[in-house]
Amino acid sequence: MDIDKELEKILNDxxxxxxxxxRALFDMPxxxxxxxxxxxxKADYVAQRKPCEDFYRYQPLFEKVHKELKQGIRSLVKLxxxxxxxxxxxxxxxxxxxxxxxxxxxxxxxxxxxxDGRTRCIYExxxxxxxxxxxxxxxxxxxxxxxxxxxxxxxxxxxxxxxIVDTDKVTGYIYVxxxxxxxxxxxxxxxxxxxxxxxxxxxxxxxxxxxxxxxLMAPVKIIETYKIVNMNSHIxxxxxxRLFDAVSFKVTVTDDEGRxxxxxxxxxxxLNILDKVVEKILDGTILEYTYxxxxxxxxxxVAKKISQFDTRGMKILTLNxxxxxxxxxxxxxxxxxxxxLKQTTLNRYTYVDEADxxxxxxxxxALRLFVGYKKDREGALxxxxxxxxxxxxxxxHLGEVLEILG
Numbered sequence: 001m002d003i004d005k006e007l008e009k010i011l012n013d014x015x016x017x018x019x020x021x022x023r024a025l026f027d028m029p030x031x032x033x034x035x036x037x038x039x040x041x042k043a044d045y046v047a048q049r050k051p052c053e054d055f056y057r058y059q060p061l062f063e064k065v066h067k068e069l070k071q072g073i074r075s076l077v078k079l080x081x082x083x084x085x086x087x088x089x090x091x092x093x094x095x096x097x098x099x100x101x102x103x104x105x106x107x108x109x110x111x112x113x114x115x116d117g118r119t120r121c122i123y124e125x126x127x128x129x130x131x132x133x134x135x136x137x138x139x140x141x142x143x144x145x146x147x148x149x150x151x152x153x154x155x156x157x158x159x160x161x162x163x164i165v166d167t168d169k170v171t172g173y174i175y176v177x178x179x180x181x182x183x184x185x186x187x188x189x190x191x192x193x194x195x196x197x198x199x200x201x202x203x204x205x206x207x208x209x210x211x212x213x214x215x216l217m218a219p220v221k222i223i224e225t226y227k228i229v230n231m232n233s234h235i236x237x238x239x240x241x242r243l244f245d246a247v248s249f250k251v252t253v254t255d256d257e258g259r260x261x262x263x264x265x266x267x268x269x270x271l272n273i274l275d276k277v278v279e280k281i282l283d284g285t286i287l288e289y290t291y292x293x294x295x296x297x298x299x300x301x302v303a304k305k306i307s308q309f310d311t312r313g314m315k316i317l318t319l320n321x322x323x324x325x326x327x328x329x330x331x332x333x334x335x336x337x338x339x340x341l342k343q344t345t346l347n348r349y350t351y352v353d354e355a356d357x358x359x360x361x362x363x364x365x366a367l368r369l370f371v372g373y374k375k376d377r378e379g380a381l382x383x384x385x386x387x388x389x390x391x392x393x394x395x396x397h398l399g400e401v402l403e404i405l406g
Contacts (some may be wrong), residue, residue: 007086052128060096062124065245066089068150069297072276076145076299084114085137085146092295093136093144097124103133126161148300172199174226174236176274177206179266181218185251192249193223193274194266197236213253213261223271226278237265239286243277244269246293247337270296309381310405316381316395317348317364323371330380330401337367337396341389349394361387367396 027065052058068074076092079085082149082385099122118130131139177194179186186192194215202225205214207216211228228236241248246357249266267274269291276298292299319337321329341349352359364384371378383399 008031020343021384026292039309046180048127049123051304052122052126055126055128057123058099058101058122059124059126061099065097065147069147069272069295071272072279073150074299075148075289075298076295076297077148079140079144080148081138083146085133085140085198092139092147093139095294097380098122098136100136101128104130109134129289135330142230145299161196171195174228174278175202175205175222176224176278177215177220178223179216179218179220181216183216183218185214186218191268191270192266193269193271194220195240195244195267197228211256213255214263214265216263216266217253224275226282228282236281239281242267242288243286243291247291269293273298296367307379307403307405311366311381313363313382315363316368317362317367317384318368318370321369321371326371326378326380329369329382329398330404335398337369337398339394339396341392343395353384361389361394363387364396366402367398 052295065074069076085091085100087100087103089100091100101122103119106115109116114134115360116132116134119133119136121129121131121136123129128184143388175196175198177196179192179194197204198249202222206215206222207222209220210218244267246267248264249268251263251266252263253263255261273291273296277286277289277291280289287400288301291297321337325334325337329337330378338347339345348362350359350361364387366384367382369380369382378389380401381403382401384396385399386396386397388395
């Protein structure tokens with residue numbers, strides 16, 4: 001194959017010829033330029049932070065909510081696209097807690113079909129702001145979390161003898177230990193605990209702790225012990241390591257024979273969180289959570305929605321798209337998606353028919369649109385009614401929104 005001839009053939013393709021008219025598409029008309037500049041010169045009202053004069057009323061509330069996070073009776077959760085936010089809710093934005101105190105001038109926004117208006121938001125650093133509700137919502141979605149409401153604490157946390165029936169099998173004990181080592185690297189570490197699993201009594205298991213590397217070659221103190229039924233140690237360890245891998249304590253100890261060891265299952269995590277984690281292991285809900293080491297609290301996992309639409313036999317084109325255009329398509333306001341035909345995308349949007357040697361547009365039944373590249377990104381499947389080439393641009397004329405994800 002003659003590479004030079006092939007490149008010449010592609011570059012001379014009629015679809016790639018650009019006229020003066022086509023070049024003009026990339027220039028902004030003078031009247032539009034003036035309007036844009038005029039808008040820029042007239043800046044809208046911008047909400048500003050200012051000191052909160054009655055912050056003394058809110059400071060105890062922030063302290064209480066932080067305590068509830070560390071106790072595990074509140075958790076973090078990512079705000080979904082469909083959820084509304086309400087007065088009285090707490091949020092984390094850029095690592096700082098925010099309280100939505102009230103909303104003023106509540107108005108219906110036709111473009112996004114939501115209520116909007118000025119708010120009074122109190123920040124835990126003693127400031128307040130009157131940002132728009134939708135601005136707060138965007139900030140939470142982009143750089144933060146919502147906080148769940150208070151969860152009722154169960155008083156029946158752990159299995160009692162009366163809970164065990166004939167079909168249950170007592171498989172062991174979960175234990176939480178604190179090291180009594182005089183090694184400064186260990187003794188100075190706040191919230192350092194070992195979480196383990198034993199098939200025998202915990203007292204029996206730790207009897208020789210001072211001579212075992214797994215216990216840091218030092219005495220240990222039993223903090224908590226929980227009886228476990230119908231669970232094996234492998235399942236427990238898998239859950240534990242998935243949850244606390246980021247706060248695993250890295251330490252090296254040497255045994256009496258001079259051999260070096262790297263003990264596992266020591267974690268730097270508040271005791272209240274450990275207590276709540278064990279509770280959730282026992283009731284089976286732990287798989288719905290992960291641990292946020294920065295804020296030292298549990299974070300509820302928002303399961304990624306999997307496509308349920310049957311696309312068998314359909315030709316699907318997957319495209320990334322800006323959120324503003326994605327929202328317009330989902331609302332039915334944008335009916336055409338444009339893609340510039342470039343040398344790098346030539347084979348994606350067109351093909352050469354071997355029968356006549358001519359280039360044609362590829363036809364797709366639907367577009368699979370995604371916002372950005374994150375795992376939890378928004379997505380949609382949109383029907384394609386027609387595909388047209390015009391002035392160096394491929395136009396996908398859109399029909400029904402078949403499915404929305406995220």
